Amino acid sequence: MSGSNVVRRAAVPLLLSLPLLAMAQDLRVGLAAEPSSLDPHYHNLSPNNMTSRHVYDTLVSQDAKQTLGPGLAESWKAVDPTTWEFKLRRNVKFFDGSPFTVDDVLATVKRLPNVPRSPSSFAPFVAGMTFEKVDSHTLRVKTAAPAPLVPTNLSTFGIVSKACAEGVSTEDFNALKCQGGTGPFKFTEYKPGDRIGLARNDAYWGNKPAWATVSFRFLTAAPTRVAALLAGDVDVIEGVPPTDIPRLKADANIDIAETLSNRVIYFHMDQFRENSPFITAKDGSPIKNPLLDRRVRQALSMAINRPAIVERLMDGAAVPAEQVLAKSFFGTSPKLQPTAFDLAGAKKLLAEAGFPNGFKMKMHGPAGRYTNDTKIIEAVAQMFTRLGIDTEIETIPPANFFSRASTGAGGLPEFSFILVGWGASTGETSGSLKSLMGTFDKAKGSGAANRGRYSNPALDAKLQEALATVDDAQRAALLAEASEIAFNDVGIIPSHYQTNVWASRKGFKVQARSDEYTLATGISR
Template identity: 70%
Template structure:
């Protein structure tokens, strides 16, 4: 009885909401790092032109409407009643200043510039924006849906450090930041100038509770009202608790392995005696052997307690542009050993794998399981995990501007809700000037994939574009540009008097949480 009172008393009449996050954001600069924990917070404060719904369907955001006016021009109409938190009107000048800032954020671990490749922005009047492309670009609405708009003042004059110090009041979303304390919390308050329906919660506190059992304990004790990323081992118990409500949906996130495919000698790979060897990961047979050595169903059932689905590409087949032909690589240790021997590594090699600790559901346990599977293949494997912010910096740019590691565990959520952005980011040939390969931490390069992807991005017909994207997926995943492991299931738990809107993008959006 006491437990029921503790769980049910605080939220029904309250205007404050506390949410336990499974991952900590690296910044609240909306253009610094294309990372889900960052995006989930900043897009409640800095809106995109086009919003995304729970299934990543496109919805009016700052733009009340959009349409193509010819093959290479899209027109966006800014809301007449859209204002920033400081009361200033949102105009096309703010949008253009934002788009100019995006590719120029210093030290960005994963830039948003890739989404704006080939676009130019022209002001027609204060409310009318034209986005021009050199060739037909049907995905312009999808691409701009991931770019958070800030005021011209913030775009031109504020650094990442300024954003993190909550100096920018140029956001038009339902909330505005009041605190950003790394290692502790982010706090938002209701934006009094928001153009849309006022959100229910006056103040929202996001607490960083990266340890799963700690998040569950915080919910059960009443310290927080909602938790995301429920540990799979706790789902059944929480479902059986009448004081708790569960919300879930299939994620747009794939958990995968990225492999060094650009260095002749990879820094964390040697022969078993420690002597240098040619980087084996550049051999497709070795990559295939590694993929075949992974028992995906075992990881999904045992490590993820059923809250995952074995993966074969960047997105599950219900998303746009996926291949219906690809299937998860079957577990076959004998065939994997033969492939390794055929590639000249009969005795295996020594490998150190890296990953983030606490960024993804059970990420350390998954890395440990994969390491054990590679050991059975005949490799000598060591793992090292580290805080996500340190990991992603080293995995992306290291000390010399190049990815530092040989093989990493990571995850990727499809920000655009279809396959092109994921393929371009993760397996497109790295080219900063073109925005390709922004998160290609293995520097995989396949001209056939690049060509097919570029063709798809110009295809106006949806059916044709979907077919081309499927072909691009087949090229990249047959060649094992990355090794997919599984898709996560996104699970939230809340006090039973709060309804949580489950989202494919994993975002814990306060406006999507209602008291019952």
């Protein structure tokens, strides 16, 4: 597979003054969520990955619909059922002027599983692969069994120079000490809680960005983002609040771009501890973790009124969810349907599981990471209380929340029941199923984001079979079966799929992406 994107730009009128030209090359974007780090391998999280794409190219690229295309690898092919060969671009240089070669790829993939304190590792994307250097610009990837998703997996993480991969820590990345990117932009500033600055890489190997500078401002409060756009303080905002969409669509000075997201909002549950830290009897005394019982998990799912969440909290800018991705994506099950709201049925299941009077539970979630996340947590807590489960809530700043939810005290997930979101970086179901519900095994790269430590040997086996199946139709069918195993067992509780919505000042055009990324390279005038 090979190819390239060609962009034709109209000549700039000579009458355009230099000050106006300079203004036209500066882009200001209001972001809904802040990355937890500038280290491209520290945390497999959408804000981190989106930021990384500007500076660190991937071997294989993804377009707005997550279709694969050339990146730092200009072509690839399957040499035999267990070997892929990638031809890397020549004449690509890192910011420090050093040439890009296979050695940089080898150093990058070696780093992925070994980033200290990573809340969600990229290790699953290279698990089971052996990387070999054929020559300076030819890479071979070998697997024990046929692995049709190797190119897809290599589209999920950025490549850094060997010098950065071996000698730069996460803290150093945050301090802008790595000059080992090949991307269209370079970092110029990073002020946590405030902004990220980018400058165009004029030596970029691909199409040069239209913007000389980009300022990403962290405007995590939705009203603040909208106010900044209307005041002209930013040119583009992401994560438009659902309540503001009709008003902004009616504004002649504002343009809207939208598409269905690859992100599911869902609930992870503690399924590995006999005594869960935030669950007790109603009188506060210890009880055996009720979430270990499938009937309790099913009751909780039945107590959630998904249509009400979509209509009242998301103002229609969402779709009720039944699995990790909407049915338009590869490998989903047409048989699965969103769990119907049935409070009476949920109470019956809870009683059958031995909890006729319910129990007490605290639910945790990130404050301001996802659209209306706090409101959703509050609403679901009320729904659970009606079920008979006395539910408290605690929301936490995202960076702290994800760290504690993944590797809290003793290196284990800290919470009992959490709201989270997951964007499918591969654009199909296998990566999500393996990361979220595959049995946790750091060595095998399974369950990297399995914060409930759900484990089901039948799911693991079906995933393994699917990931070794080359035929697309057969693999899709196997992934659909895996989805049915996972969700009929209530491995996680899905709530809804978000709709990605951007708003921009008139004249700024935003390419809406299913992966939720706001890319400066996808914004034009």
